[in-house]
Amino acid sequence: MDRLLKELNFRDQLIPAVIVEADGGGALTLCYMNEEALRKTLSTGVIHLFRRSKGRVMQKGESSGHTQRVRELRIDCAGNSLLFVVEQRVAACHLGYGSCYFRRYDSRADALEVVEQRVFDPTEIYGEEA
Amino acid sequence: MDRLLKELNFRDQLIPAVIVEADGGGALTLCYMNEEALRKTLSTGVIHLFRRSKGRVMQKGESSGHTQRVRELRIDCAGNSLLFVVEQRVAACHLGYGSCYFRRYDSRADALEVVEQRVFDPTEIYGEEA
Numbered sequence: 632m633d634r635l636l637k638e639l640n641f642r643d644q645l646i647p648a649v650i651v652e653a654d655g656g657g658a659l660t661l662c663y664m665n666e667e668a669l670r671k672t673l674s675t676g677v678i679h680l681f682r683r684s685k686g687r688v689m690q691k692g693e694s695s696g697h698t699q700r701v702r703e704l705r706i707d708c709a710g711n712s713l714l715f716v717v718e719q720r721v722a723a724c725h726l727g728y729g730s731c732y733f734r735r736y737d738s739r740a741d742a743l744e745v746v747e748q749r750v751f752d753p754t755e756i757y758g759e760e761a
Numbered sequence: 762m763d764r765l766l767k768e769l770n771f772r773d774q775l776i777p778a779v780i781v782e783a784d785g786g787g788a789l790t791l792c793y794m795n796e797e798a799l800r801k802t803l804s805t806g807v808i809h810l811f812r813r814s815k816g817r818v819m820q821k822g823e824s825s826g827h828t829q830r831v832r833e834l835r836i837d838c839a840g841n842s843l844l845f846v847v848e849q850r851v852a853a854c855h856l857g858y859g860s861c862y863f864r865r866y867d868s869r870a871d872a873l874e875v876v877e878q879r880v881f882d883p884t885e886i887y888g889e890e891a
Contacts, residue, residue, distance in 0.1 A: 632868070632871060633871060634872060634873065635873070651787070655785045658779055658781055661779060661791075703865060704865065704866040705863075705876075706862065706864050706873070707861040707862055708863070708864075709861075711791070714788050714862040728838070731837040732844040733835075734838075735833060736765050736836060738803045742764060743764065743768065743836065746835075
């Protein structure tokens with residue numbers, strides 16, 4: 632992984648990773664990786680991230696089983712971000728939507744609207760605290 | 762823009778924005794916006810970003826003319842990132858590629874390979890310092 636690390640710029644030990652679905656499926660989410668999360672992602676073939684709110688590395692979908700299998704890794708021109716093309720199991724968002732970007736902003740009305748259908752019920756997956 | 766700002770979490774006054782091409786064109790780049798860049802983006806309809814290396818708000822494509830017209834803005838479930846769907850003029854990357862993610866990482870070989878064709882010659886657009 633030396634060649635890759637040489638190209639990347641971590642800030643506060645983190646680098647943002649855009650996650651998009653394979654076969655033109657669109658953007659699913661954005662997460663952050665530290666070197667450990669990146670190593671685990673590459674060695675296991677499934678996305679691991681550094682969850683800033685918990686201060687630790689986790690497998691994406693650790694509790695839900697909604698994992699993301701890596702098909703391809705791209706890096707940007709400046710080495711400031713990663714782009715993973717993945718195969719998503721079930722859905723990316725913990726609120727039950729396929730993508731975390733399920734809300735569209737209408738700037739004229741200054742309003743947010745949900746523009747995706749829920750694909751699972753979060754309370755069934757995560758319990759009532761979801 | 763009050764409703765939108767209420768949902769967003771800026772860190773050090775910045776929020777990451779994923780830029781994807783309209784009509785299923787894929788991820789183009791990742792940039793950062795402060796509140797001023799976001800306001801200018803919404804009022805003009807073209808992407809403005811906060812360039813961290815220069816410490817100021819710029820229009821994307823300011824010198825090259827390779828602007829990005831906003832078709833849609835989505836926000837993530839936690840309000841930690843933005844997703845803009847845009848119509849890209851010419852190309853997103855200052856190195857002449859359609860997307861900034863023109864390099865793929867081959868983890869077995871620990872090597873990077875260019876997987877896009879250049880669509881313009883940067884020295885013709887930016888001069889020899891490109």
